[in-house]
Amino acid sequence: MRTLTEDEVQVGVALPELVIDLTPTTVVSTALATMDFTPVHHDPASARAQGSKDVFLNILTTMGLVERYVTDWAGPEALIRGINVKLGVPAYAGDRLTFTGTVVGRENGEFTVEVRGRVSLGDHASGTVRVALPDR
Amino acid sequence: MTAANPPAGVPDPDFHERLTALAEKRMAAGEVYGEAAADPVNLPMIRHWAAAMGDANPLHTDAEAAAAGVHGEIVAPPAMIQVWTMPGLAGPAGRPESAGSPIDDVLAALDAAGYTGVVATNCEQTYDRYLRLGERPVPATRLTGLSGPKRTALGEGYFVTWNVTWYSEGERVAEMLFRVLKFHPGERKTTPDTRQPYPLGPAVNDDTAFFWEGVARGELRIQRCADCGELRHPPGPVCPSCRSAGRTYVVASGEGEVYSYVVHHNPPIPGWETPFAVAVVQLPEGVRIVGAVVDCAPAEVGIGMPLRVTYRQKDDNLILPLWVPRET
Numbered sequence: 165m166r167t168l169t170e171d172e173v174q175v176g177v178a179l180p181e182l183v184i185d186l187t188p189t190t191v192v193s194t195a196l197a198t199m200d201f202t203p204v205h206h207d208p209a210s211a212r213a214q215g216s217k218d219v220f221l222n223i224l225t226t227m228g229l230v231e232r233y234v235t236d237w238a239g240p241e242a243l244i245r246g247i248n249v250k251l252g253v254p255a256y257a258g259d260r261l262t263f264t265g266t267v268v269g270r271e272n273g274e275f276t277v278e279v280r281g282r283v284s285l286g287d288h289a290s291g292t293v294r295v296a297l298p299d300r
Numbered sequence: 301m302t303a304a305n306p307p308a309g310v311p312d313p314d315f316h317e318r319l320t321a322l323a324e325k326r327m328a329a330g331e332v333y334g335e336a337a338a339d340p341v342n343l344p345m346i347r348h349w350a351a352a353m354g355d356a357n358p359l360h361t362d363a364e365a366a367a368a369g370v371h372g373e374i375v376a377p378p379a380m381i382q383v384w385t386m387p388g389l390a391g392p393a394g395r396p397e398s399a400g401s402p403i404d405d406v407l408a409a410l411d412a413a414g415y416t417g418v419v420a421t422n423c424e425q426t427y428d429r430y431l432r433l434g435e436r437p438v439p440a441t442r443l444t445g446l447s448g449p450k451r452t453a454l455g456e457g458y459f460v461t462w463n464v465t466w467y468s469e470g471e472r473v474a475e476m477l478f479r480v481l482k483f484h485p486g487e488r489k490t491t492p493d494t495r496q497p498y499p500l501g502p503a504v505n506d507d508t509a510f511f512w513e514g515v516a517r518g519e520l521r522i523q524r525c526a527d528c529g530e531l532r533h534p535p536g537p538v539c540p541s542c543r544s545a546g547r548t549y550v551v552a553s554g555e556g557e558v559y560s561y562v563v564h565h566n567p568p569i570p571g572w573e574t575p576f577a578v579a580v581v582q583l584p585e586g587v588r589i590v591g592a593v594v595d596c597a598p599a600e601v602g603i604g605m606p607l608r609v610t611y612r613q614k615d616d617n618l619i620l621p622l623w624v625p626r627e628t
Contacts, residue, residue: 165358170364184354199386221424223383231379232355240357241370245377248424252566286565286574298370
C-alpha cells in the first residue's frame, strides 16, 4: 500500500467508488467495535419498536467508514485532519452503502475531499474530509 | 436569542423562555470535564474496529509497518476518538459523554415538554494529532447552541449543538461538534395503518374548487374558456387568449404521457417516501399537468412514458390525482 503524494493529486480528481453491503453483521459488529450498545444498532425488535425498519448504522461507524474511504484511496501515511459530516437518511441492514468522492480543494498543504455516502433512501452522509499527504 | 412564539402543542406557554434561560446558563458555564477513557488506547480495540470497518491501514495494527511509517509507532485511527470515552454497557448507552454534562438537563427539559424524538444532523470532528497506545483521553463538553422551535419534516423541534474536546497528556488532541434535532414525534406518521391528516393539502379556492370536486368524483377536469373554448391548466380567473372571465370545464380522458420529470431525493416531504418521481404530464387534450408517478420505480420513469391517471386517498378528506404507467 503506497501513499499518494501532494503532486500526484489534482483538484477535481474523483475517488474510486466504494460499495459496502450492509449486512446485519456489519451493522452489529461496527456498533460494538465503536462501543455503542444502543439497542437500535443490534436488536431488530427494538429498532422496529421505535419506527425504524431494521437495525441501522451508528454515527461513530459512519465517521469511521468515511475515514476508511479516504485512506483506502490516499494510502496509509495520509493524515486525516478533520471529518465534517451532515447526516441524512438511516443506513439500514440489508441496504447498500455507496461512497463517492471528489477532491475539491487544496490549501496550506491540505486537500479537501467531498464525500457522499448513499443508500437506497438517499444520502446517508455527505460532507468533507481534510487530509494531508506527504510532499514526496 | 430572541423570544419566539411558544411552540404549538406545548401546554406550557413559558416553556420556550425557560428552555432558553436554561440553555444560556449552561452555555455560560462553559466546558465540563467527563471521565477519562475507561481503557487506555489499546491494540485489541483498534483491531476490532479496523476489522469491523474493513480498514486495512497497517499503521493502526501492524507494529513493524507502523515503526517504519510516518508515526514511528502504532497510532489509533483518528475517527476512533469518541470510541475511547464511550460509556459502554455500564453507562447511559447512546448518549456518549453526556453523563453529568451541560447538555443533560437541556435534553431532559425538551423530553419533558414532549420533544422526545431525537435525530443527529451534524457530526464534525477535527484531529490535532493521532493517539498513541497507552494514552487516556479526557472529554470535556460544552453546550454551544440552541435554536428553535422550528418546523421540520419530522415535526416541530429544537436543534441542540454541543462541542466535545478531548485532551491527552495536557494538550488538546481532537474536537467534535455534534448537533441533534429534538422533535415532537407525535406529528410524524408512525405506522402505515393509522391515517394521519395529509400535511400538504391543496389550496382550494373559487378558481380551483371545480378541479377538486372532479377529483373527488374520479374526474380529471380541465378548465375551458366559456367564450373562446380554449383549455387551460392550472385553472385561473381569466382566459389568457381572449380575456374572458367566463369559464366552464371538460372532463379529460385520463390518459397522458411524460413530457418531463424530476426524481425527488431530498429534502424529505411529509406524506411521501423519497425518492419519488414528479412528472409534467402532457394530456392529449392539449394542456400539461404536474403530478407524481406512482406504482413504478422512479428509475423506470422516462420522457414519453404512457400514463393513466389514478386517484389515491391521502387522508380522510383528500384524494389526489396521481399517475401510473399505462400499457399501450
